[in-house]
Amino acid sequence: MSTNPEMEERRLNDWSRRLTQALQILDLEVDHKMLVELGEKSAETVADNAGLVSAFVVGYAAGLTTTSGRKSSEEAVQKAAGTAFQLAETGLEGSDQPGWKGSAQ
Template sequence: MSTNPDMEERLLSDWSRRLTQALQILDLEVDHKMLVELGEKSAQSVTGNAGVISAFVVGYAAGLTTTSGRKGADEAVQKAANTAFQLAETGLEGPDNPGWKGSAQ
């Protein structure tokens, strides 16, 4: 399906809202732009489906983080995404990250 950027954002918003309601995560705001960018970077540096894996792992890592309220959840997602973006810069060829010390977990 080919869409313009405004239409794509509306479709992503509609899908996110439908999905979060079905999963009963009613207060979740999905950062579409960040996830799409992470997916594209991961796909370029590793392989096409690495973007899907990156988005899932970022969400999972953020979900494991103990947070307090919406702001804490947003910060956990951003910290996990920052780590994923750093790894996507070099893909499989870069140095291993020493862990999440001082980040989301």
């Protein structure tokens, strides 16, 4: 589906709201721009569908983090996404950095 950026953002907002309501995670604000950037970077350095996998794993890692409130949830997502962005810089060619495995939690 081809749309202009403004229309796409509105559709992503509507879709996120629908998903979060259906999944009963009503206090979640989805950072579309960050997820799209992570998806593009992962796809560029790893494989076409690596972006989908990256977004899922970032969400899962953030979900495993014990949080209290919206700010903590957003921080957990940002921390997990930061780790994913670091890895996406080199894709499969980069070396694992000491301690990166625990950095999202």
